Structures are given as C-alpha cells and as structure tokens.
Amino acid sequence: MNKNNKKTVKYDDNKPLTKKPKRDTTPNNIRSKLATDRDFIDYFNSTVYEDVDNKSNIPEYIIEKHGCCIIPKDVKSYLKYQRTIIKTRFRVKYNIKQNWLSNHRVAYKIRYPSKDLKGLTVDHFACSNPLCSNPNHLRLATYSENTKERFEREENHLKLILKELEEKDDFNKWLKIIKKEAVNFDYSGEYNTREDKDPLEDYIK
Numbered sequence: 001m002n003k004n005n006k007k008t009v010k011y012d013d014n015k016p017l018t019k020k021p022k023r024d025t026t027p028n029n030i031r032s033k034l035a036t037d038r039d040f041i042d043y044f045n046s047t048v049y050e051d052v053d054n055k056s057n058i059p060e061y062i063i064e065k066h067g068c069c070i071i072p073k074d075v076k077s078y079l080k081y082q083r084t085i086i087k088t089r090f091r092v093k094y095n096i097k098q099n100w101l102s103n104h105r106v107a108y109k110i111r112y113p114s115k116d117l118k119g120l121t122v123d124h125f126a127c128s129n130p131l132c133s134n135p136n137h138l139r140l141a142t143y144s145e146n147t148k149e150r151f152e153r154e155e156n157h158l159k160l161i162l163k164e165l166e167e168k169d170d171f172n173k174w175l176k177i178i179k180k181e182a183v184n185f186d187y188s189g190e191y192n193t194r195e196d197k198d199p200l201e202d203y204i205k
Helices: 038-045 060-066 088-093 103-111 143-165 169-181
Strands: 048-050 070-072 083-085 100-102 121-123 139-141 182-185 191-193
Touching: 038 088, 038 103, 083 103, 100 103, 103 121, 121 143, 139 143
Parallel strands: none
Antiparallel strands: 048 070, 083 100, 121 139, 182 191
C-alpha cells in the first residue's frame, strides 16, 4: 500500500456524535479496612505532626476550643489540600488503584471508619486551614453547605480576630489610623486615603 494514500474515513450523517463522558469528580469513599489497618495508621501518623508552635497562625480561641492543627511534615503547598501517598503494599493488599488520598479525608476516616465519605466533602469547619488533618477540626458536609458556611465562618473569624487584637495597644494605634484616613480597606493590606499625602506621616516621628 502506498504510504501517500491516506485511508478515507466514512461518517454516517444519521448517527449522532457521541460525547466523551465527563470525568467523575465525585469524592470517593475510603475503605474502612484501610482506615483501620494499624500499619497504615502508623504510616499516616508518621507523616504529620501537631502544630504546637502555631505556624498556621490559627486564632487562639480556636486552639483553646478545638486544639492545634495537625499538619504535614513535608508541606507541598500552603494553599492546597495535602496528599497522603498510598504505599504499594497497601494498594496491593486492598486492591486500591489510587496513588494518593487527601490528608484530611484520611484523618477523618481513621477517626470515623464506619462513615461513608462518598459524594461528601470533609469540611475544615474549625480552622479553615487546608493543611490541617486534625479530626476535631473536621466534619462531613455537602458541597453547597461547605461553600455557604465557609464564607460565613471566615467573616466570623475576622470579627473575632479584630476583637482579640483590639485589646492590644499596638493594634489600637494602627486601627485608629485606618479608621481615620481610609476610605476603602481590603484584605491585601492596601487602602485609598482621602488625601494624597502619606497617611502615616503625622504619626511617625
């Protein structure tokens, strides 16, 4: 057959085009046998530690109520959920195809092995810290519940943080400057003043 001759493809105009099936992004359950395997639990615990130095900058009132965050020893990204690599021996033993699982989902399943996680999110309701895998900071929630309550929770956290900081003299100084000079204040730390001059000029001597 001549290499220059391309094979002609015939299309049936009466046959509807088939769309590529969408990838299933529904959160999967974690096998209870894996979550109760003492060897796996010891392995998972060896990859995390209790953040007693509060490197995650969690407000003190949360730590007093729910305890410190538990974070990975090797953090890949401070803005993303962390992963637990599933060792080959566990994948073979329990016929698991996945190479990794989310840390916080693993921690929750270890604490509550009888819970079915399929189709549900594990919400950081206490700390809103994606690094955290402390079961005391976690709960099951639907996507809609997680999205709605996340914004309400962060707003309440900010209010409590401000209330806590207002008790410190150093913060009162800056708060008065912002309230007096700022028109719009956003969380990036930038603000627009009513005058073009440096708003701190009168305060720094």
